[in-house]
Amino acid sequence: MTRNITTNDIRNLLAGFAAAIELDQIRVDALPVSRFHHLYDDSLWRMWRRDHLQYVNLLLSTVGAIPDVTLEKLTWMATNYEPEIVSEAALELFALAASESYPREGVATTAAFLGRLIEDVMNRSGRQSIGEDAPGLMRRWLPVTDPLRIAQDPECGYRLASSCVN
Numbered sequence: 001m002t003r004n005i006t007t008n009d010i011r012n013l014l015a016g017f018a019a020a021i022e023l024d025q026i027r028v029d030a031l032p033v034s035r036f037h038h039l040y041d042d043s044l045w046r047m048w049r050r051d052h053l054q055y056v057n058l059l060l061s062t063v064g065a066i067p068d069v070t071l072e073k074l075t076w077m078a079t080n081y082e083p084e085i086v087s088e089a090a091l092e093l094f095a096l097a098a099s100e101s102y103p104r105e106g107v108a109t110t111a112a113f114l115g116r117l118i119e120d121v122m123n124r125s126g127r128q129s130i131g132e133d134a135p136g137l138m139r140r141w142l143p144v145t146d147p148l149r150i151a152q153d154p155e156c157g158y159r160l161a162s163s164c165v166n
Helices: 007-029 042-060 068-080 083-098 110-122 134-138
Strands: none
Touching: 007 042, 007 068, 007 110, 007 134, 042 083, 042 110, 068 083, 068 110, 068 134, 083 110, 083 134
């Protein structure tokens, strides 16, 4: 039997994502300058992390207002879509929201963000039954190493091993 995703699961996911972003900056700060591409823009990437953290903190302030129907849809999505598909959609939506490229009022609450995420994922191919541990699968949606995929940018130069929360 599938355990439904709860608001606590969402809170933990978002808090873990924020911690991963903060740890990523600490790791990058510890790298020698020689590891970076000559076009690496430290202030740009610091601002990118800061904008994401501010947005995640906004979402954390509204986690308690997620409707049960949204949690049920997330549970279904977690057990029917590969975590990589949800991860790609979530990171894209975080980037749009953090940069305010997506109208903030459309994603100003956790419920609105998750509603948009569900819609985005449902419009992607790749649906299949993949398991019953919805909270466990959900924890794989957001990476813990290079959480914003900054190291993968060609103008960064440094590479960190990627992994997801298990």
